[in-house]
Amino acid sequence: MDERPRGYRPSRALTAVSALALVLGGLALTATAIDPPEEGTLVGDHRWKDEGRPGGDGGHRGPGGHRDGRGGGDAGGDDDTGGHGDHGDGPVTGPDPTLFVPIEEAPPAPDAPEPDGNASTGSLTLDCGVNENGVHNSENVIVAPGVEHGAQHTHDYVGNQDVQRFTEDVDANNAILAEGDTSCERDDRSMHYWPVLRDLTAEGGDADRPGGGLDGNIGRIITPSSVTIEFLGNPRGPVAAMPEFLQILTGNARAFTADGAGAAARWTCTGFEDRAFPDRYPLCPEGSDVVRVLEFPSCWNGADFQSDDNRSHIVFPEEDGACAEGFTAVPRLRHTLVYEVPEGPDFALDGFPEQGRHPITDHSDHINVMPPDLMAELVECVNAGRDC
Template identity: 50%
Template sequence: MRRNTRRRPTGARRRTFAAVALILGGGGLVAANTYASAGEGDSGGRAQDRSGGDQAATISCPDVGQQLTDVPGEARADVDKALADLDQQITEAYDRLTSTRQEQAQDGSFVRDAILGPLSEKRTEVIGQIKIDVKRAGGTAPESLDGLAACTEISPAQARKNDGGGDGGEQDGEADSASPGTGQDDGGEGGEQQDGNGNGAAGPFAADFVDITKVQPNVQAKPRKTGDASTGTFSVQCGVNENKVFNTDNLIVAPGVDNGAHHTHDYVGNQGVDAFASNDDLANAETSCSEQGDKSSYYWPVLRVQDGTQEFDAEQQGGGLEGNVGKILSAKEAEITYVGSPAGKVVAMPKFLRIITGDAKAFTNGTANANANWSCTGFEDKVQLADKYPICPQGSSVVRSFAFQSCWDGQNIDSANHRAHVAFADADGNCGNGFKAIPQLTMRLVYDVPAPVIENGQVRNPYAVDGFPEQLHKPITDHDDFINVMDEDLMDEVVDCVNAGRQCGAGAGEQPQEPQEPQKPEEPKQPEQPQEPQQPEEPQKPEQPKEPKEPKDKPAPQEPQDEPEPGPEASSADDKDGAKKPGAAPDTPSEPTAAPSDVATSTREAEAPDDARDGETKARATSPAETSDTAVEAQSEEAQPQSQAGSGSLASTGADLWPAAAGGVLVLGGLVLLIHTRRRNTTTN
């Protein structure tokens, strides 16, 4: 009996020890896997914490073109092509930056040695060729060109800001000293961007958006008009690109270069614009404008919702291959108006005058030439944003507005840097340096945009303007382009109308607001309107959301509330530009849904921003400090409750979780063995 009592506990003990070992081992596996998963973040970007400080978000290179203010005419074509080569080099370097995250994680000097070093060498060679071309044509290249070859990296922390690392040619310092991270994967934000928004798009980030109802009024008063002011307006109606004329060229900056813009443009007006169009081609082309004498080209980067939609350019340069991804939105309104000068009369623009307003590289160049204006219907006379995309309340639409330079040097239709021949007037509306006032082109583009959802510092289904890939789709990079191809008689009519203080052109009878602007005493009221944000919701809520527009081409489940809004973007069946350019949209039989907004139309006059209608000052106010990202998140989550599903494929999720599953099995097995042992022991005793 004694031997039996000794044997029984020994076997029980062994089974107990085995059970405890299984439980502890399995628990350890579960704990380790949980810790590792937490370190990886919600984004599924597994490299983000392990890579430490060895990766960069983007690349900042000095803009050589802005320094070239005086290039002989004979050298212009060669110099423009060389500048396009520099842009292509940056695009290729950025692509290498985003495709070598693993190498960067293993080698702290990889970005400097394998990306920035070779890029600077290539730039040195091209800049040297530019100097030779200028010298051969009898000109003198600026000495400053020699210092513009080196590029720097911008850290993820700085990329989430909106001022970038650049201020022209002096990008060194802060970009390198900011806290390092893993590019768009930093803090989980970018990884979600890559997986959630399609094709690895870098940006925009949650910090690029602001709830417009939380922003204090910032629109400044317009300059006082003198007795000689030209107070008239001339409107032209050119549509919203119903013909689906798209390409990634830029005839102004990169003539003769395919994909010179590295992003897709909408075109209205002249229908024959591409990189290879001559002035004669423009003069002989068709126009979408109701005034057939206006063959001017009005073009701007498209606006997209990064919802995973595979657009016609998803596999093309300038489109998806360069980070411009998602559904292209069509503007539901495109107002084009020429206004006068508050300081005096205007003179006619010369035919083929080129003007670019804003800077497509403002994130890395700095804000000297930035001229972005973002707002929402119902808020335009109170809030204009430069470095944020607005999140508009329900029933309100996103508005991009542009007020072009209105002073001309009196001689040139273009300049080497495409800026020196035109300028903005001063705060009083006067043109300096002997420049002459010309009718100021203003444009207002209105979009029904599904409101992005912001949760836990991440943005889902954001909208963004197309841009150079390294600019991270920042709102401050918005810009607009114009080539004047009005016939002389029509331009004279514009000048006479504006100088005489009349309202002329398309829809002139519907625009009595301009004569009333001088009496606008609303500016004093602005301090009393911090709670103004709710204004647009009262008149507009009933109308806008009721349009069940979005066809079945958008399977994304995240946007049920916003489906009515993108209706105007449905493709038209007649694509007349398909054969002209590989970037043109193919025929799509989706029926166009016009979605006219009665409320937006009826309130449009009161909403027009002062700077885009008549003022010469650029409304480029950054959002005030009191705007809270947390408030944005709260508002967005209330408006559109969405499940925050982790990104990544099912296969990758299974691969990540198998250690935890194995640990769970071990724990369960240990518990079963322990219970079985205790029961057996009890029975035996």
């Protein structure tokens, strides 16, 4: 039997290297069926099955910098076989109103490690739009490839637009991505996706659909007012190229029921970026908007574009910013999402039903399908200390 990790591809790896909390309850929200969503936004009607995938990255730093090795993306670490409609005897609830706190009460945002003389301090920013064309589904091609509604919540997509016909075959899915249209500039077909944020004062077009109201995710989807996709360097040295089809997750969609394991959420407001909540929704003052900051792991094992736990092939740096032995620094991806939300505690993140739409469950996903010449430019910009 071949015991190599799923997705192991020696030739690709060698080419890449050389290329260099609170109780659920409170605010009960009841779904009301209205007009169905636009064609192509949500398809199919199947239940999520976790398939027993292990969680955690075996050394991921959770909140506070401690190592936990638990949790893990949309799969989490739980043996959860829930599905839409499997919500017990009562309605899905959340978020609890006490999760909304004025941004002025947020702790200081975590400091980045101080760069040394070998640091790669440049950056590259790409314009991929804000999903103004409304590409959504409730699947997750990384954690549950080919499982319709495997996420039990709805994702926003920017970048690759061919997101509705994935299969269980990872190679086939990568071939789809390689040919897909894209919303990113410079023909970057990479995929970026995250759970939508919703306005709870308005009914959503998917109130009677899985991923939406049938899974407790009530409200109108809010299109971000801005999305910033940026790649940064490493404070301890140069970065190498990402391999083609590299899959990266950040955060844990089941962090609430996993005691915060694997959480990487950061919630703040425009004009208050020096402070942020890891586990609360910010109430922003007039003239300020809600911001989600999602930092991705950036230390790659040099061999695999994916792993069975979806994390151990690429992990977060050590506390000082260095990669652990056996791992190589690659460009560090950051998603910054800005939203105009209704006043007060009337917005919420999509999530699994049992997570209560808790802000600590925020997460994001990426598959690299960047053209080789653009990846080479990215690496050169970051290592040379230029902003491109």
